[in-house]
Amino acid sequence: MHQDIEEILISEDQLQAKIKHLGEQITQDYDGKNLLLLGTLKGAVPFIADLARAIHLPLELDYMAVASYGNSTQSSGIVRIVKDMEGPIEQKHVLIIEDIIDSGRTLHYLTDLLRRRNPLSLKVCSLLNKEHTRVQNVPVDYYGFTIPDKFVVGYGLDYAQLYRNLPYIGILKPSVYADDSKPQNQHQSMAENQ
Numbered sequence: 001m002h003q004d005i006e007e008i009l010i011s012e013d014q015l016q017a018k019i020k021h022l023g024e025q026i027t028q029d030y031d032g033k034n035l036l037l038l039g040t041l042k043g044a045v046p047f048i049a050d051l052a053r054a055i056h057l058p059l060e061l062d063y064m065a066v067a068s069y070g071n072s073t074q075s076s077g078i079v080r081i082v083k084d085m086e087g088p089i090e091q092k093h094v095l096i097i098e099d100i101i102d103s104g105r106t107l108h109y110l111t112d113l114l115r116r117r118n119p120l121s122l123k124v125c126s127l128l129n130k131e132h133t134r135v136q137n138v139p140v141d142y143y144g145f146t147i148p149d150k151f152v153v154g155y156g157l158d159y160a161q162l163y164r165n166l167p168y169i170g171i172l173k174p175s176v177y178a179d180d181s182k183p184q185n186q187h188q189s190m191a192e193n194q
């Protein structure tokens with residue numbers, strides 16, 4: 001285990017087993033459809049790479065970068081597009097691939113934006129789901145794990161851009177956080193940001 005990690009929340013084996021299962025479900029549901037997996041950079045990169053290989057259908061991949069956390073453990077509350085996807089989506093069934101849904105702001109913003117581009121369908125698949133921290137309600141069609149209200153890193157998820165390459169999802173030791181201090185209960189952090 002990495003020296004900065006206090007606890008492994010979801011192991012590499014658990015992640016891979018869940019992704020295999022999600023891949024099977026998506027393969028069944030999108031059979032015969034023009035599927036586009038839209039990954040959110042940077043966090044969803046390991047997930048989309050593994051998930052795409054677990055889906056046994058022809059599919060396209062594209063990416064958007066949307067940021068609201070910067071180097072902090074708390075959402076700024078302002079979502080901005082850093083990189084848009086390529087091309088029109090009117091003839092495509094778009095499945096957004098996220099690493100985590102926390103406040104729901106990122107997905108709310110993204111689904112609103114993409115719906116206006118008239119895809120054949122628009123659904124969401126998120127590896128992790130923190131359901132008690134929602135500020136914006138967003139329906140999630142596929143998800144891997146519901147996790148507690150704690151800041152997590154690994155398998156794409158960063159703290160200050162680090163730890164994305166860990167093969168598991170873990171919680172950092174409190175000593176790792178600098179001025180951001182130990183992340184409080186996320187409800188508290190969100191409330192303070194209102």
Ligand SMILES: O=P(O)(O)OC[C@H]1O[C@H](OP(=O)(O)OP(=O)(O)O)[C@H](O)[C@@H]1O
Nearest residue numbers: 041042043067068069102103104105106
């Ligand atoms: O539900 P929310 O509270 O909006 O949080 C979820 C978003 O936060 C993270 O992105 P981040 O802005 O940290 O960018 P990154 O993927 O480049 O790390 C994560 O990848 C999700 O996209």
Ligand SMILES: Nc1nc2[nH]cnc2c(=O)[nH]1
Nearest residue numbers: 102150151152153157158
């Ligand atoms: N790394 C990381 N990014 C997030 N973005 C929203 N919630 C989280 C989290 O728990 N960890």
